[in-house]
Amino acid sequence: MAATSSAGDPVRVPEPLLPAARACPASGSAAAVGPAHRGRLVTGIESWLVTRYEEVAAALSDPRLVMSAPRIQQELVDRGALPERFGSLVQRRTRTLLSTDPPEHSQLRRLVNPSFSGRTVDLLRERARQVCGDLLAAMRERSRQGEVVDLVDEFAFPLSVTMICQLLGAPAEDRERFREWSQAIVFDHGDAESVAAYQRAMAAMDEYFGELIAAKRAAPAEDLVSQLVAADDERGGEDPAELRSMLSLLMIAGHETTANLIASGVLELLRNPEQLAALRADPGLLNPTVEECLRHAGPVAFSSMRFTTEEIRFGEVLVPRGEVVSLGLWAADHDPAHFPDPDAFDVHRRGDPHLAFGRGAHFCVGANLARMQAQVALGTLLDSFGEIKLAVPEEELSWRPANTRGPRHLPLRLTE
Template sequence: MTDQPPVPLPYADPAFVADPFPLYRRLREEGPVRRAVIAGGLEAWLVTRYDDGLAALSDPRLSSDVRDASDTRLLRQLPETERESMLSTMLRSDPPDHTRLRRLVSKAFTARRVAGMRPRIQALTDRLLDAVVPAGHADLIADFALPLPVTVISELLGVPVDDRHDFQHWTDRMIVRGAEPPDPAVLNEAWQHMRGYITGLVQDKRAHPGDDLLSALTTARDADQRLTEDELIAMVFLLLVAGYITTVNLIGSGIAALLTHPDQLALLRSDPDLLPGAIEEFLRYDGPVNPGIARFAREDAEIGGVTVPRGATVLIASAIADRDPSRFPDPDRLDITRQDNAHLAFGHGIHYCLGAPLARLEGQIAIGTALRRLPDLALAVPPHALRWRPAGLRGPEALPVTFTPEGVAAPAGPRP
């Protein structure tokens, strides 16, 4: 198995980008660990099965620090002049630094704190839908799924929401999208803009602190010396970007899944109490992180009976493992009533997604309200015409839909 040449994931193939799961299924059937060429032209060892992936996410032999990787191209895919800042995030650190950094922000994402945000998220959701319901058509990404989580995380951090177009633009240029490595010049320019923007935010919070997370982090940096300046910049970057980008894809992919599975759409419309379980199924069936979560072997490590060499990039392929038939019966079927749905979409262990409660709440409110307020909701294009993000963070790039406009009587007869 390990002497087989790595399988290239064909990001240039529109059919694979639209539906990578047939290839994923074949890779899982070939073995628990499979070498592959992933986004950016990098080679990785894919962990394809659920039990192995669950164990790997808590394996201390696997580091989150890219500096433990033997492939120096990984570092070169970070902005050249700002690698130390980019490596100072919770996402890229291990204990004890990870423990200290996570503790500083964990109180902002407790279940109780997130539950208290429900009225504001509902109000934002209704305001966005108010703008489209008279028209009878919309792009539910640009008009809805994108601005909702951007506004929520911006308000939580204390960031002017009017700046969202700028930081979205820079973020788009910093994300590896396909088989080719990113352009270093584009990457560096985007990060320089992003760092300058975040530095300005921090300076403003020092001069005018408020009741927001960014003010609290700035205080932690200045008063308690619990953050270095690089760590502060990196923390704000991570919270700002991770706080919206995966939730956009959860909402978009969830609605797309319902519109291409009319039986599940009808079931959810008939019983809105199924919505929390439906969110978990959307995460399992077609989650926003795809193929999975990167780690780096600190030492030779046996995974699923395969020895992964020290320095190897290990991709714990949650998108593949979450359709493992040994863990999920009939895994390629969307089933919003599925029980025991312990997917890996949010990770596991000490790096379990800090924002998972907020993402779940936003997903429930957004999808539930859209179904309630957009009668006869349907895709405006054939399913095969939807455009999907090619790598890393999966979701529809646009979601054109039609529905019965507000104030217009729906056609007589049954509807999904």
């Protein structure tokens, strides 16, 4: 993202859509030069990027920044700040957790909160250990034969998608279909081909969840889809598209970011062998390590787009009404004013909480589930293998071209 300060001077703003920046999270440089910067995203959207921790943390809870603003969105399309093809995608979205604001958002969140509570997630921890055990057993067998294993394809992705499938009540054998759809949906929509792929994937997932909803309505079970169907029926089932959209969002968000967190976290430990050694020596550091992975290599670069409903000041920068605002979660979590030596990966770090899951009404509903899976994944992986090494030079790794950050593949050589 090319950007200028409010005075028009060039500034260094981390660009997660470039390979170098995806491989190395946003440094504190963007936060240090100012609170907000004007620029254009690769999708063609003109946006203000807010980068300092203090302003990002406040903005995440600011009611003047909204996600649902059809009138403002149309104004942006009319003046060319929001490309018409992208605007049409946004306009067609039904109500979801990422396209509504309180009180609508609060109503939707109440439907899913119980399934992602700390108590519910703790009950799933043993299942996560079982899934990890099965995946690691297969990886161990291949490693004994001298083969390279891919942590993304053989561990991080199947774990995360299996767990969200169990929570929702979707067959785990459909996980490859979910992966194909999610890649088309979360990746950049900067050209006609990618927009068409997005539309095909959304249509396919919509059809899939329509069939799953019908099956759960006919034969309810102890899962989230059945619970949401029952709640929808109590409300009169007025908008079936809303329920399908909700499930599509939960499926994608429930595995895409978690898989990236696990893969990126393992890579950070391999980049910092002294931190890996500290974790091996003290398993009590497991939870702080996951939090540092979230801060230092969080799976989401920017918040979802927000729109200013009135003039808002970010530090010394004044942003007018009717503007797109992106909150730089990476940049905020590398702000040197809040995190000493922010570019260092430190499993002993304490202090300000990171913003990887957001804050306020839109705080990530799946935070408990993501944390639990990362804790179990890192813990069981390190217990299973005494030596873990990259099987290729790090510069050969490729990165996912989207707002979600993570390696496409992570080839490893494992020794028990």
